[in-house]
Amino acid sequence: MFEGWVRNQNDGREVERLEYEVYEPLAIIEGEKVLDEAQQRFPHINAVCVHRSGLLDIGECAVWVGVSAAHRDEAFKACRFIIDEIKTRLPIWKKEHYVDGDSGWVNCERCANVNHRHTDPGKQGN
Amino acid sequence: MFEGWVRNQNDGREVERLEYEVYEPLAIIEGEKVLDEAQQRFPHINAVCVHRSGLLDIGECAVWVGVSAAHRDEAFKACRFIIDEIKTRLPIWKKEHYVDGDSGWVNCERCANVNHRHTDPGKQGN
Amino acid sequence: MKTITIRYFAVFREHAGVGEESLSLDASTAMDVYHQTQERHGSKEPVGHCKVAINDVMADWSSAVDDGDTVLLFPPVAGG
Amino acid sequence: MKTITIRYFAVFREHAGVGEESLSLDASTAMDVYHQTQERHGSKEPVGHCKVAINDVMADWSSAVDDGDTVLLFPPVAGG
Numbered sequence: 544m545f546e547g548w549v550r551n552q553n554d555g556r557e558v559e560r561l562e563y564e565v566y567e568p569l570a571i572i573e574g575e576k577v578l579d580e581a582q583q584r585f586p587h588i589n590a591v592c593v594h595r596s597g598l599l600d601i602g603e604c605a606v607w608v609g610v611s612a613a614h615r616d617e618a619f620k621a622c623r624f625i626i627d628e629i630k631t632r633l634p635i636w637k638k639e640h641y642v643d644g645d646s647g648w649v650n651c652e653r654c655a656n657v658n659h660r661h662t663d664p665g666k667q668g669n
Numbered sequence: 670m671f672e673g674w675v676r677n678q679n680d681g682r683e684v685e686r687l688e689y690e691v692y693e694p695l696a697i698i699e700g701e702k703v704l705d706e707a708q709q710r711f712p713h714i715n716a717v718c719v720h721r722s723g724l725l726d727i728g729e730c731a732v733w734v735g736v737s738a739a740h741r742d743e744a745f746k747a748c749r750f751i752i753d754e755i756k757t758r759l760p761i762w763k764k765e766h767y768v769d770g771d772s773g774w775v776n777c778e779r780c781a782n783v784n785h786r787h788t789d790p791g792k793q794g795n
Numbered sequence: 796m797k798t799i800t801i802r803y804f805a806v807f808r809e810h811a812g813v814g815e816e817s818l819s820l821d822a823s824t825a826m827d828v829y830h831q832t833q834e835r836h837g838s839k840e841p842v843g844h845c846k847v848a849i850n851d852v853m854a855d856w857s858s859a860v861d862d863g864d865t866v867l868l869f870p871p872v873a874g875g
Numbered sequence: 876m877k878t879i880t881i882r883y884f885a886v887f888r889e890h891a892g893v894g895e896e897s898l899s900l901d902a903s904t905a906m907d908v909y910h911q912t913q914e915r916h917g918s919k920e921p922v923g924h925c926k927v928a929i930n931d932v933m934a935d936w937s938s939a940v941d942d943g944d945t946v947l948l949f950p951p952v953a954g955g
Contacts, residue, residue, distance in 0.1 A: 544670040544671070544672065545670070545741065545744075545745075546670065547741070548737075550739060564804065564805050566804060566867070566869070568851050569848055569851060569853065569867075573853070611674075613676060615671065615673070615752060618671075619671075619745065619748075619749050622745075623745050626741060630872070630873065630874055631872060631874050632872075633872065634804065634846070634848075634869050634872065635872055635873070636804065636805035636806070636870065636872060636873060637872075637873035638805070648805055648806040648809075648870070649873040650871050650872065650873050650874050690884065690885050692884060692947070692949070694931050695928055695931060695933065695947075699933070756952070756953065756954055757952060757954050758952075759952065760884065760926070760928075760949050760952065761952055761953070762884065762885035762886070762950065762952060762953060763952075763953035764885070774885055774886040774889075774950070775953040776951050776952065776953050776954050
């Protein structure tokens with residue numbers, strides 16, 4: 544089981560809350576593809592995942608992946624596969640709202656800089 | 670987060686319930702050592718673990734490991750490290766009670782065979 | 796010229812100032828649409844870091860666009 | 876001869892029929908205790924698969940045992 548919580552800081556900046564933009568029609572289709580692929584790689588698992596959308600406060604759960612399997616090796620590998628694929632393939636974008644009033648889209652440091660006082664949010668992890 | 674549940678079958682045999690024998694004084698000391706070692710290998714984690722003792726029914730949670738970390742790679746690796754060490758190092762023994770009335774200590778197929786109609790329980794996983 | 800509906804997401808949408816617009820473009824592939832709208836969505840991001848869908852189906856940058864298609868431009872996701 | 880208290884766990888205990896007993900043994904290491912009580916706990920298991928503790932501290936099979944020590948014999952754990 545994997546849970547991604549909203550942390551109160553990232554890369555040294557104080558985060559007040561997070562905003563997830565999800566393009567649902569394709570996020571759902573891609574999410575189902577990820578679960579199907581996991582099922583093919585690890586035939587004996589049962590897996591579910593949930594991703595939140597919209598504004599989240601510190602401490603809220605943003606993403607939840609649950610995998611059950613008879614053997615824990617398969618459960619660990621499948622859970623890892625699913626969360627890694629979800630984080631890179633689904634059309635879901637994360638915007639951090641900082642305590643200082645600034646905000647920025649995560650991992651878009653090389654994209655357009657559209658935010659007032661927006662500084663490089665750097666490498667992310669969760 | 671990892672949860673080990675009591676399964677209703679193992680190696681093709683119908684399991685009715687499980688019995689865990691725990692030698693608490695050393696299980697607690699070894700469990701704390703495992704968590705300390707995890708903390709040294711993965712300095713940014715918080716980790717807890719719980720292991721049940723005594724008779725458990727199907728569907729009950731036997732072991733629970735929770736790891737929180739800023740980055741999921743560390744959380745996954747630490748969780749895996751802890752459950753693997755717990756399963757091999759702690760003085761905790763598992764006895765399966767089968768639906769057919771038979772019972773056997775898991776992974777003791779090469780030990781003394783003290784059980785009536787006890788057959789090789791084979792390789793275990795959870 | 797083809798009439799293409801373009802949908803912008805996340806940082807692309809914020810920069811374009813609109814979520815969706817219809818433009819008359821001389822474009823044969825999704826890549827052409829990306830480049831011709833680059834000034835609007837403001838991205839210097841190589842397309843390799845972004846993704847595209849046509850009519851709600853994930854597509855390649857080399858996929859053909861037809862008159863009346865809706866092209867969805869996805870900036871990089873949060874990833875890690 | 877030393878008086879050693881031996882504690883048996885799980886399958887060892889079931890086979891010995893007792894959880895604990897005190898024996899007078901000519902033993903210098905934990906391994907000696909294991910071998911001399913082998914018939915009681917019934918194990919053909921190589922000691923490499925089992926573990927031992929002396930006076931509630933995890934020990935090696937080569938650890939010395941003294942008069943009055945308690946030796947805990949642990950069969951293989953469930954593992955996987």
